[in-house]
Amino acid sequence: MTTRGRILTYAALLTGALITLFPYYWMAVMASNTTGDIYSAPPKLIPGDRLFHNVGEVFSRIDFFGSLLNTLIVAIATTLAVLFFDSLAAFTFAKYTFPGSKVLFGLLLATFVVPTQLAAIPQFSLMAELGWVGSLKALIVPAAANAFGIFWMRQYISGALPDEILEAARIDGCGFFRTYWSVALPMLRPALAFLGIFAFVNAWNDFLWPLVVLIDSRHITLQLALAQLNGLYVTDYSVVMAGTLVAVVPLLIVFLFGARHFVRNIAAGALKG
Numbered sequence: 001m002t003t004r005g006r007i008l009t010y011a012a013l014l015t016g017a018l019i020t021l022f023p024y025y026w027m028a029v030m031a032s033n034t035t036g037d038i039y040s041a042p043p044k045l046i047p048g049d050r051l052f053h054n055v056g057e058v059f060s061r062i063d064f065f066g067s068l069l070n071t072l073i074v075a076i077a078t079t080l081a082v083l084f085f086d087s088l089a090a091f092t093f094a095k096y097t098f099p100g101s102k103v104l105f106g107l108l109l110a111t112f113v114v115p116t117q118l119a120a121i122p123q124f125s126l127m128a129e130l131g132w133v134g135s136l137k138a139l140i141v142p143a144a145a146n147a148f149g150i151f152w153m154r155q156y157i158s159g160a161l162p163d164e165i166l167e168a169a170r171i172d173g174c175g176f177f178r179t180y181w182s183v184a185l186p187m188l189r190p191a192l193a194f195l196g197i198f199a200f201v202n203a204w205n206d207f208l209w210p211l212v213v214l215i216d217s218r219h220i221t222l223q224l225a226l227a228q229l230n231g232l233y234v235t236d237y238s239v240v241m242a243g244t245l246v247a248v249v250p251l252l253i254v255f256l257f258g259a260r261h262f263v264r265n266i267a268a269g270a271l272k273g
Contacts, residue, residue, distance in 0.1 A: 024248070031055075031242040038237055054242035058229065064243070066218070067225035072250070074139045074221060075203040081144035082199040083192055089145065090153030091180050095166060105154075111147045120212055127213055134216040143203060149195050156191035157184070197258040204251055222247050 030038050033048035058064055093105050123142055124133070132138040161184055169179045185192070207223045214220050226247060229240045 027241055027245050027248070030238060031245045033238055035235075035237045050238065051242065054239050055246060057236070057239045058243040058246065061239070062225045062228050062243070064222075064225065064246070067220050067222045068247075068250075070136060070219055071204060071222040074136055075200050077140045078143045078203040079196050079199045081140065082146060082149050083196055085145040086149030086195065087153050087185065087188060087192060088180060089150045090157055091161075091184050093150070094154045094157040095161065095163070095184075096176075108147050108150060117208065120209065123209075124212055133213055134219060136219055138213045139203075139206070139210060139221070142209075143199075143206075146199075149199065152195060153188070153191055157188065160191070161187055193258045197255055200254050200258075201251060 028051075029044060029047050031054055032051035033044055034050060037044050037048060093101060127133050127138045127142075132141075165183060165187075166179060169183045174183065205223065206221070207227070210221045210224055214224065226240070226243045229235070229243055
């Protein structure tokens with residue numbers, strides 16, 4: 001690549017990074033000013049001095065740490081379940097043939113076109129029959145597997161896991177689960193890292209289903225708690241932004257850790273290739 005090409009590439013990457021990071025910066029600006037400053041014209045473009053005051057207002061108005069703990073429990077449990085069940089199902093679809101496998105996988109893909117909102121009523125009825133309404137189990141169990149994760153992992157496994165390695169494992173006496181656990185999973189770390197980030201973010205940001213099924217105020221998630229900051233007639237948007245800013249921090253930590261792991265494994269695979 002020529003010097004001009006490198007400069008254009010770096011300029012494009014820098015522009016993309018600035019566009020991506022600007023919403024977070026703007027959120028920090030609004031969280032550190034007053035609502036009046038947010039509505040001022042021209043708007044303030046630099047952080048103010050009210051961040052800690054606004055964060056203190058968030059902690060005083062809602063049970064932030066209680067809802068944070070609930071959200072962490074749901075997000076971590078859901079992510080672990082998705083990683084296990086989706087990768088196991090994808091491994092089966094990608095490397096094993098059984099009667100009706102193509103039809104079953106086609107039906108799985110068909111669920112992509114079904115809006116998730118349509119499942120709210122029958123799903124709520126099922127949770128009520130099980131006695132789980134109001135508990136965190138009603139959030140974790142229905143989200144323990146999803147069609148996107150199975151599709152994503154199947155596509156990755158089809159190209160990244162050679163049949164010769166699986167055949168060698170069978171010759172060595174490995175059964176199905178041992179082959180999956182000891183042979184396949186170590187080779188799927190990049191795909192698992194991406195799926196883990198995807199599942200964690202979805203569980204963390206979920207609002208509609210927790211709003212429907214969580215009737216116990218002690219078990220509400222962070223998104224529902226933050227919604228309580230919106231007043232009936234007047235909303236202090238600086239406080240809302242402060243709560244949102246604090247709630248985003250765990251997501252950034254998970255993303256940075258997962259993305260680093262994802263890139264490291266992709267680079268290692270490229271070097272081996």
